[in-house]
Amino acid sequence: MLSGGYGDEKGMKILIGTALALGTGGVRSYVQTLENELVAKGHDVSVKQPDLLRFYHKIMARIKSLGNHNKVRQELMKANTSSSFTKTRKYMQTNGENLELIHAQDVLYAASLREMHIPVVLTVHGPLLKEMEMASKLSQHVRSYIIEQERIAYEGAAHILAVDTGQKKIIVEEYNIDPEKITVLLNAVDTRLFTPLSLEEPEVPFYLVPRRLVPKNGVGVAIKAFRHLQDERMELWIVGDGPDRSILEELVDHEGLTNKVRFIGSIEQAEMVTMMNQAEGIVIPSIPVNGVIEASSISALEGMSVGKPVIASNIGGLSEMITHMKNGCLFSAGDDSELAALIRKLHADRELRKLLGENALEYVRVNHSSTAWSEKIVKVYESVCK
Numbered sequence: 001m002l003s004g005g006y007g008d009e010k011g012m013k014i015l016i017g018t019a020l021a022l023g024t025g026g027v028r029s030y031v032q033t034l035e036n037e038l039v040a041k042g043h044d045v046s047v048k049q050p051d052l053l054r055f056y057h058k059i060m061a062r063i064k065s066l067g068n069h070n071k072v073r074q075e076l077m078k079a080n081t082s083s084s085f086t087k088t089r090k091y092m093q094t095n096g097e098n099l100e101l102i103h104a105q106d107v108l109y110a111a112s113l114r115e116m117h118i119p120v121v122l123t124v125h126g127p128l129l130k131e132m133e134m135a136s137k138l139s140q141h142v143r144s145y146i147i148e149q150e151r152i153a154y155e156g157a158a159h160i161l162a163v164d165t166g167q168k169k170i171i172v173e174e175y176n177i178d179p180e181k182i183t184v185l186l187n188a189v190d191t192r193l194f195t196p197l198s199l200e201e202p203e204v205p206f207y208l209v210p211r212r213l214v215p216k217n218g219v220g221v222a223i224k225a226f227r228h229l230q231d232e233r234m235e236l237w238i239v240g241d242g243p244d245r246s247i248l249e250e251l252v253d254h255e256g257l258t259n260k261v262r263f264i265g266s267i268e269q270a271e272m273v274t275m276m277n278q279a280e281g282i283v284i285p286s287i288p289v290n291g292v293i294e295a296s297s298i299s300a301l302e303g304m305s306v307g308k309p310v311i312a313s314n315i316g317g318l319s320e321m322i323t324h325m326k327n328g329c330l331f332s333a334g335d336d337s338e339l340a341a342l343i344r345k346l347h348a349d350r351e352l353r354k355l356l357g358e359n360a361l362e363y364v365r366v367n368h369s370s371t372a373w374s375e376k377i378v379k380v381y382e383s384v385c386k
Helices: 026-040 055-064 069-095 107-112 128-135 140-156 165-175 219-229 245-254 269-278 298-305 316-321 336-348 350-367 370-384
Strands: 013-017 044-048 101-104 120-124 159-162 182-184 206-210 235-239 261-265 281-284 310-313 329-331
Touching: 013 026, 013 069, 026 044, 026 298, 026 370, 044 069, 069 107, 101 107, 101 370, 107 120, 107 140, 120 140, 120 370, 128 140, 140 165, 159 165, 159 370, 165 182, 165 316, 206 219, 206 269, 206 298, 219 235, 219 245, 219 336, 235 269, 245 261, 269 298, 281 298, 281 336, 298 310, 298 316, 298 350, 310 336, 329 336, 336 350
Parallel strands: 013 044, 013 101, 101 120, 120 159, 159 182, 206 235, 206 281, 235 261, 281 310, 310 329
Antiparallel strands: none
16 A cells, blocks of 8 residues: 555654655565554555656766766666655645654655654665665765765654664664664564465475565575475475576576576565465575675565465574574575575475474564554654654
8 A cells, every 4th residue: 555545633644755666675565564554553644755767867867977877876866865855845735734754764865854844763774875885886976975865864863763783783883873762673564464374285386585686685595505406396486576687597597497496576465475375485595795684574574474484594684583493494694505405304394394384473473563563663753753
């Protein structure tokens, strides 16, 4: 329900915004779940995100930057931010009466709001500078621009929500922000939507990788793991899209795994629920890249919420959620042999899969229910609006 909705007049009036198109992935799930929960609680919620940049904007960015790749990226960031800010300003002019706060989902959008004179709560899903450097080398000029936007956003926010302890550590240590201003709140999942279903088992068992195809998500590790599983009657299904798709397809072809690995592409949330329920297990093979470490993965929580064993890298927020051989499995990040051994072990032991899945479901319902999670977020809203 990303279009926004209106609830009981007694609720708060909240704007959720981002300068980065939601597209697919964890931030979209975060916003979608938060909006649904807030509306269900009677709050008046609107969501603003940038329009897709047209060919005109991309050409203008190249002209302004004289073709310099780094400057083009900066101009496109500015164009996205301007699009969201313009939508926000129009909303404030026409519907902004009694608006109590803005919940920003990235530092670019949060920084653009510094003259709005309204409380801003900022969720930090990941360090923007490090994520940009993961994609390609940045010039000093672009690095300075991003660092300045991060500084403005962190200093200007009334409160910051960090999705794991690693994000809080970066903000405190690298930007000297008061730790009392930051609340660590791990991600959540709608356990009413992501729930176990009784479905017919697929003809060929499969393990599911629900990941955007970018370097830090380590999808290549899962592909390489299946080099060691050629003798097993099972497949690897990759759900999601992204800039690394062609590279990963080449890897599958190079390893001779075209009969074992399927690229499904992006799918809707309801389809994801079904596919996760049909899978034997969920694989989250994240790897650290240029200081970017997986936070509390929403995809992992969704897999746990449908009662499936999740096999994840032993890093970041994943290791905060999963206890090895209790409510899931952990392996050394990047170690495809270790991952393959765990998949083989689970594939051979239905009772172990059942036990881990049941424990995972219980853990998520107790610790990561979107109902309790959204109540904690509302308490933060109330604290900054006093």
